[in-house]
Amino acid sequence: MSRVRAFVAERQAALQILYRFADAAIVAACGAVVGELLFPHGLRSAAPVHGFITVLCSVSTLLVFPACGLYNSWRGRSRAALAVRTLAAWGAVCMLGLVTAYLMHQSAALSRLWSMGWVLSVAVMLLASRVLLYGMLGSVRVHGINAKRVVILGYGSLGHEMYQRVRNNRGAGYDVAGIYDEGTEQPVPAGVTRLDSLQQVCTFVRNNGVREIWLTLPMAACRDLYDVVSHFRNDLIDIRWVPDVMSVELLGHRFSDFLGLPVIDLNSPPQSGITGLLKGSFDRAFALAALVGLSPLLLLIAVLVKCSSPGTVLFRQARLGMDGRPFHVYKFRTMVQHQDAGSVTQAVRGDARVTRIGAFLRRTSLDELPQFVNVLRGEMSVVGPRPHAIEHNEIYKEVIDRYMLRHRVKPGITGWAQINGFRGQTDTVEKMRKRIEFDIFYICNWSFRLDLQIILRTALHGWTGREAF
Numbered sequence: 001m002s003r004v005r006a007f008v009a010e011r012q013a014a015l016q017i018l019y020r021f022a023d024a025a026i027v028a029a030c031g032a033v034v035g036e037l038l039f040p041h042g043l044r045s046a047a048p049v050h051g052f053i054t055v056l057c058s059v060s061t062l063l064v065f066p067a068c069g070l071y072n073s074w075r076g077r078s079r080a081a082l083a084v085r086t087l088a089a090w091g092a093v094c095m096l097g098l099v100t101a102y103l104m105h106q107s108a109a110l111s112r113l114w115s116m117g118w119v120l121s122v123a124v125m126l127l128a129s130r131v132l133l134y135g136m137l138g139s140v141r142v143h144g145i146n147a148k149r150v151v152i153l154g155y156g157s158l159g160h161e162m163y164q165r166v167r168n169n170r171g172a173g174y175d176v177a178g179i180y181d182e183g184t185e186q187p188v189p190a191g192v193t194r195l196d197s198l199q200q201v202c203t204f205v206r207n208n209g210v211r212e213i214w215l216t217l218p219m220a221a222c223r224d225l226y227d228v229v230s231h232f233r234n235d236l237i238d239i240r241w242v243p244d245v246m247s248v249e250l251l252g253h254r255f256s257d258f259l260g261l262p263v264i265d266l267n268s269p270p271q272s273g274i275t276g277l278l279k280g281s282f283d284r285a286f287a288l289a290a291l292v293g294l295s296p297l298l299l300l301i302a303v304l305v306k307c308s309s310p311g312t313v314l315f316r317q318a319r320l321g322m323d324g325r326p327f328h329v330y331k332f333r334t335m336v337q338h339q340d341a342g343s344v345t346q347a348v349r350g351d352a353r354v355t356r357i358g359a360f361l362r363r364t365s366l367d368e369l370p371q372f373v374n375v376l377r378g379e380m381s382v383v384g385p386r387p388h389a390i391e392h393n394e395i396y397k398e399v400i401d402r403y404m405l406r407h408r409v410k411p412g413i414t415g416w417a418q419i420n421g422f423r424g425q426t427d428t429v430e431k432m433r434k435r436i437e438f439d440i441f442y443i444c445n446w447s448f449r450l451d452l453q454i455i456l457r458t459a460l461h462g463w464t465g466r467e468a469f
Contacts, residue, residue, distance in 0.1 A: 138171025155181035287375035319387035330370035334358025384412025416442035
């Protein structure tokens with residue numbers, strides 16, 4: 001067995017070296033091909049800096065790409081993440097070439113057209129080669145070749161999920177050989193060995209060529225992790241801990257570095273970090289375009305509101321924003337000027353306080369348009385949970401589970417709950433509970449595609465409805 005493993009290790013090392021030189025060859029070949037297409041006699045007739053940069057970047061890939069982890073095992077890992085890392089590594093190599101040309105005072109001699117064609121063609125070929133390689137590996141691993149044998153420790157809901165993912169993604173190259181679930185009589189899938197003790201696990205792992213152990217124990221059993229790691233401290237196998245973070249019913253989780261230590265943030269909304277920055281930039285650009293494009297309509301509505309009854313054009317009311325920060329939301333005034341005596345009274349159908357123009361604005365949701373100013377100021381988002389009156393927050397947070405989680409993101413002008421019919425008056429706890437369910441779903445499943453879908457549906461038919469009055 002040891003000879004077989006040594007042979008496989010030597011073959012994998014040789015293939016990895018071949019893979020590295022293949023990437024270097026792609027860089028050199030693309031430079032030469034683009035040169036043949038653009039220069040009369042290829043790179044030979046171009047300024048010498050073109051050939052020098054091509055060779056420099058080709059050799060640099062042998063150092064930069066391994067440092068970026070491009071040749072590590074990507075079994076079970078995101079192909080999109082590999083693509084991003086590949087492009088980032090190639091970008092670093094290009095930057096090295098550009099800086100070198102600048103330091104040699106040769107950057108002016110570089111053909112911009114050749115440089116652009118070379119950079120883009122290399123990026124395409126690097127990505128294509130990886131798609132082809134992992135496609136071939138996947139087709140081979142589906143038939144059990146080059147598959148890693150795995151033992152799963154813990155067969156609760158998370159263990160079930162990991163096993164099903166292995167079954168549904170055979171191309172990842174994993175084979176679940178054994179399952180350990182001490183203290184239960186739960187059956188394991190056919191063809192998988194049931195292990196009843198850690199000692200039995202140790203014997204099975206060492207005698208059956210197991211390459212990895214996956215710990216899917218519940219969070220309450222974390223004390224058992226030390227025993228598992230201790231048992232296999234001298235075995236040359238990979239041990240993966242899959243924390244059961246899904247059992248904690250919060251918004252989501254992400255891995256990060258905190259004070260130099262790896263941590264798992266258990267209540268992290270997806271709209272954070274770089275995605276939060278991108279969403280905020282999109283919000284402000286969209287709000288600015290909306291305010292400029294709709295300025296004639298906004299002016300007309302302001303005049304009509306002013307003429308409908310005495311009072312201000314805009315209505316301001318305190319709301320809670322992201323992470324509970326208070327702000328004042330803007331709307332066109334739709335009621336006669338009045339003061340609520342220490343509480344907020346929701347408008348009801350046929351409310352005598354609503355003006356005639358106000359009724360139309362509320363029915364069409366045009367009274368919400370000034371909130372683009374809130375978006376421009378960074379207090380709101382175009383899409384997100386609708387902000388409730390502070391008094392309502394105090395009431396519902398005590399009776400609806402996870403109610404306040406909606407304040408982990410910016411409130412929105414429109415939202416997933418609103419386009420699904422949960423807008424207008426919430427005169428019962430059940431109505432509010434359903435709205436919160438949709439809000440939490442949106443936060444947990446946020447994406448730019450979902451935002452665009454909500455904006456489109458709002459623009460087409462989301463401004464009116466039976467619940468708006």
